[in-house]
Amino acid sequence: xxxxILKLDNQLCFPLYAATxxxxxxxxxxxxxxxxxxxxxxxxLVLFETDTLSVKALGERLFLDSGTLTPMLKRMEERGLIQxxxxxxxxxxxxxxxxxxxxxxxxxxxxxxxxxxxxIKLEEEEYxxxxxxxxxxxxxx
Amino acid sequence: xxxxILKLDNQLCFPLYAATxxxxxxxxxxxxxxxxxxxxxxxxLVLFETDTLSVKALGERLFLDSGTLTPMLKRMEERGLIQxxxxxxxxxxxxxxxxxxxxxxxxxxxxxxxxxxxxIKLEEEEYxxxxxxxxxxxxxx
DNA sequence: GATAATTTAATTGTGTACAATCTAATTGTA
DNA sequence: TACAATTAGATTGTACACAATTAAATTATC
Numbered sequence: 654x655x656x657x658i659l660k661l662d663n664q665l666c667f668p669l670y671a672a673t674x675x676x677x678x679x680x681x682x683x684x685x686x687x688x689x690x691x692x693x694x695x696x697x698l699v700l701f702e703t704d705t706l707s708v709k710a711l712g713e714r715l716f717l718d719s720g721t722l723t724p725m726l727k728r729m730e731e732r733g734l735i736q737x738x739x740x741x742x743x744x745x746x747x748x749x750x751x752x753x754x755x756x757x758x759x760x761x762x763x764x765x766x767x768x769x770x771x772x773i774k775l776e777e778e779e780y781x782x783x784x785x786x787x788x789x790x791x792x793x794x
Numbered sequence: 795x796x797x798x799i800l801k802l803d804n805q806l807c808f809p810l811y812a813a814t815x816x817x818x819x820x821x822x823x824x825x826x827x828x829x830x831x832x833x834x835x836x837x838x839l840v841l842f843e844t845d846t847l848s849v850k851a852l853g854e855r856l857f858l859d860s861g862t863l864t865p866m867l868k869r870m871e872e873r874g875l876i877q878x879x880x881x882x883x884x885x886x887x888x889x890x891x892x893x894x895x896x897x898x899x900x901x902x903x904x905x906x907x908x909x910x911x912x913x914i915k916l917e918e919e920e921y922x923x924x925x926x927x928x929x930x931x932x933x934x935x
Numbered sequence: 936g937a938t939a940a941t942t943t944a945a946t947t948g949t950g951t952a953c954a955a956t957c958t959a960a961t962t963g964t965a
Numbered sequence: 966t967a968c969a970a971t972t973a974g975a976t977t978g979t980a981c982a983c984a985a986t987t988a989a990a991t992t993a994t995c
Contacts (some may be wrong), residue, residue: 655842655843655900656842656900656901656904658904658907658908659839659842659900659903659904659907660839660843661836661839661840661843661855663907664839664907665921665924665925666814666817666818666821666832666910667836667839668925668928668929668931668932669810669813669814669817669924669928670814670817670818670832670836671856671857671928671932672810672928672931672932673807673810673811673814674857674982674983675857675931675932675935676807676810676811676931677807677811677982678935678983679935680807681983681984690949690950690951691807691811691951692950692951692952693950695802695808695811698800698801698802698805698808699802701796701797701800702796702801702802707973707974708973708974709972709973709974714802715812716812716815716816717951717952717953718952718953718954718974719973719974719975719976720952720953720954720955720974720975720976720977721951721952721953722974723974723975723976724950724951724975724976725950725951728950743960743961743972743973744959744960744961744973745959745960745961745972745973745974746960746972746973746974747973747974747975759796759797759800760797762800763797763799763800766799766800766804766805767799769807773931773934774934775927775930775931779927779930780806782923782927783806783810783924783927784806784809786916786920786923786924787809787810787812787813788809789916789920790813790816790817790914790916791809791812791813791816793914793915794816794819794820815952815953818952819953822953822954831979831980831981832981833980833981833982834980848943848944849943849944849945850942850943850944858981858982858983859944859982859983859984860943860944860945860946861944861945861946861947861982861983861984861985862981862982862983863944864944864945864946865945865946865980865981866980866981869980884942884943884990884991885943885989885990885991886942886943886944886989886990886991887942887943887944887990888943888944888945
């Protein structure tokens with residue numbers, strides 16, 4: 654039978670899912686020397702932009718919840734990259750910030766997105782069109 | 795400081811990663827009544843198209859390895875959706891195929907991609923452009 | 936035809952993801 | 966002010982995802 658609507662090649666989500674995993678596979682060896690995973694790298698990027706952030710705010714930025722972030726942040730804390738501290742104003746809140754060691758990574762780790770861009774060959778217009786459509790999708794959820 | 799190249803909004807991989815997870819979050823409740831996860835659903839789609847397939851061939855189609863597939867296929871076998879059997883020709887190979895129960899899902903599960911399409915509003919042209927660029931990316935890895 | 940090299944799955948260990956639940960703190964409201 | 970409702974993170978349990986290794990079968994090479 655095989656209904657057309659069920660064909661793998663007619664799905665949008667599948668190539669998205671596959672490409673994401675292939676991308677993180679490219680990132681892995683690039684991030685290895687910094688001893689961080691791809692999601693941890695994203696946390697660093699947010700913290701390079703925003704000094705201190707609650708777990709909730711971090712989760713909203715990365716679309717992740719505390720079930721994912723709490724253990725991940727603990728690992729990053731153990732490795733001396735970040736600090737976690739209860740807020741004085743609101744004891745429910747945990748504030749996350751970079752340590753000196755974490756801050757020191759910024760200039761070094763800038764080589765990673767550069768190296769990544771070399772691995773993946775897209776026209777500039779394709780790159781921006783892709784980002785535009787993805788932003789439209791993320792806007793809807 | 796914050797180098798532009800490290801800004802989260804300048805990354806291509808991040809919105810891809812985020813959108814993929816948001817998409818699978820949309821799929822989850824749609825697939826719940828069939829008691830399958832999104833990656834398991836992808837296995838079903840492949841098997842609707844190809845009767846019998848080795849674990850290796852399945853992995854090549856879905857960009858997954860035996861470390862992911864073996865336990866996932868065992869769960870699907872436990873639930874009576876698929877069969878796993880060593881090949882007679884080559885004892886290294888495990889052949890995967892649908893059970894009658896698995897085959898019976900095809901017509902019912904066709905409602906899932908239809909329901910998904912309603913959730914996510916893209917111009918037809920955006921949908922195809924996205925698929926084209928993703929295919930180009932997957933072609934390179 | 937013995938044996939080295941390769942191939943296929945399975946296994947092990949680490950790290951996400953996320954739903955569901957829990958706990959403690961804060962806020963809203965009668 | 967009591968106390969119900971909400972909120973923030975942590976915890977629990979299940980399911981990927983994948984690198985690295987292992988085990989068994991097959992193929993290549995001498």
